[in-house]
Amino acid sequence: MKKNSNFLESFVCAFKGIVYVFKNERNFKFHILFSALVLLCSLFFKLSYIELSVILIMIAIVLTLEIINTIIENIMDFLCKDYNVNIKIIKDMASGAVLVSAFISIIVGLLIFVPKIIIMLGD
Numbered sequence: 001m002k003k004n005s006n007f008l009e010s011f012v013c014a015f016k017g018i019v020y021v022f023k024n025e026r027n028f029k030f031h032i033l034f035s036a037l038v039l040l041c042s043l044f045f046k047l048s049y050i051e052l053s054v055i056l057i058m059i060a061i062v063l064t065l066e067i068i069n070t071i072i073e074n075i076m077d078f079l080c081k082d083y084n085v086n087i088k089i090i091k092d093m094a095s096g097a098v099l100v101s102a103f104i105s106i107i108v109g110l111l112i113f114v115p116k117i118i119i120m121l122g123d
């Protein structure tokens with residue numbers, strides 16, 4: 001078995017893993033695009049360090065879960081290419097984890113941005 005010989009090699013392999021998810025998972029592209037938009041809005045509304053930190057944590061959770069979801073899908077496809085009820089429920093649960101984090105992120109985003117939008121419109 002090949003092992004990474006140094007930190008740089010580990011970093012390059014990890015980065016290739018992220019690029020693989022980006023190229024192969026439509027939802028990951030969407031999450032990246034949406035995250036970039038949210039970060040632009042964060043700059044526009046001059047969020048506090050605490051608010052920005054909360055946004056960054058939510059982005060990290062959603063992107064990480066999307067990567068883990070892709071890992072689980074790939075392992076399942078590697079184990080069995082045919083239709084299988086157990087694989088269906090495993091893949092559905094992995095997607096469900098992404099959905100939960102995305103849904104909570106939207107609520108967090110609304111809690112942070114809506115009051116600022118209301119103040120801006122009131123000025």
Ligand SMILES: Nc1ncnc2c1ncn2[C@@H]1O[C@H](COP(=O)(O)OP(=O)(O)OP(=O)(O)O)[C@@H](O)[C@H]1O
Nearest residue numbers: 027069073080081082083084085087088091092095
């Ligand atoms: N081998 C299988 N057996 C049974 N159901 C499957 C199988 N492969 C996929 N499915 C079903 O199809 C759905 C989509 O699976 P797929 O591997 O195509 O992921 P995807 O299209 O990238 O989905 P996601 O949007 O969750 O990332 C799964 O959630 C599951 O319900």
